[in-house]
Amino acid sequence: MRKDAWSPEENAATVTAYLDMLEQELADQSYSKANHRRRLQERFGRRESAYEFKFANISSVLRDLHCVYIKGYKPRGNRQHSLEHEVRQQLMRRDGFIDLMERSVDHPAIERPDLEWEVISPPDDLMLRVPGAGQHGVFVDFVAREANNRSLGRAGEKAMVRREQARLTEAGRPDLAAEVVHVSQTEGDGLGYDIRSWTLEERPRLIEVKTTRQPQSWPMIVTRNEVSVSENHSDTYVLARLYNFSEKRIGIYELPGPIERTCILEPTTFEALPRPS
Structure with a gap:
C-alpha cells in the first residue's frame, strides 16, 4: 500500500468523493461510504484507513469554513494546506450545493416530545481551528x-x-x-x-x-x-x-x-x- 505524499489528482478525487457523499446526505438520500472508499482504493492504492483519515481532514476544512460537513467524519487536523484550496474550488464549481447547506440549517424545527437523550461529558478532544483557516472567501457562515x-x-x-x-x-x-x-x-x-x-x-x-x-x-x-x-x-x-x-x-x-x-x-x-x- 502507498505511503507517499498525496498528489493534487488524488486530493481532488478524494474531495470529490467526500462532497458527493455530503450532497447525498444534505438531500436526505442514502449512500455507501464503503463504495466511495473502494473506488478510491482501486484507483490510487492506499489503505482504507488513509481515506477515512483524509475524509476527516476534509470535515476539518469545512468546519473551519463554517460549512456543514458529514456527520460520520469527525473533524481531524494535520491536513495539507492544499486541501483547503481544493475544497474551496470544488464548492464553487458545484451548482446548488450551497443551497442544500442553507436548507439544512434554515428549515424549521418542531418540538420533540418523543426524544431520547445521549448525555456525554464536555468534549476535550475537539480539534481547534487551524490558524488563519476560513478567513478568506467564506461562502456563508x-x-x-x-x-x-x-x-x-x-x-x-x-x-x-x-x-x-x-x-x-x-x-x-x-x-x-x-x-x-x-x-x-x-x-x-x-x-x-x-x-x-x-x-x-x-x-x-x-x-x-x-x-x-x-x-x-x-x-x-x-x-x-x-x-x-x-x-x-x-x-x-x-x-x-x-x-x-x-x-x-x-x-x-x-x-x-x-x-x-x-x-x-x-x-x-x-x-x-x-x-x-
Missing part, C-alpha cells in the same frame, strides 16, 4: 445562520425545560419542577440565559441553551451579554449544548461556570460606529 434559526432554538429550549422538569420530578422534587421557568419566553431573551431551574439543594440553575442539528464538534455562537452574565453568576450559570437535534437520540453536554473559562472564544463580528472626527 452556516454556524451563525443556524444559530439564527429561531424555531430550532425554541425547540431546543423547550426540550431542555422538559428535561429539567423530569430530572427534578424523578429526584422527588416535583415542587421544584413546577418552578422551572422558560424565561426567554416569559421575560424576554435579553437575560443572558433561557431557563431558570434548580438544583436538588434549591440553588438556582441559570441555563443558556445552544441547539444544533450538527455533530458535537459544531461551534457555538455566544453573545457578549451571555459571557458577561455567566461571569456575574458563575456559581449558577450553565451552558447546555444540544447537538444532533434531528436524530433519534439528542446529544447533550453541560458547561457550568463562566463561558470564558469553559470555552475558547474567537471574535467573529464587531459592532461598529464611525469614530468622531
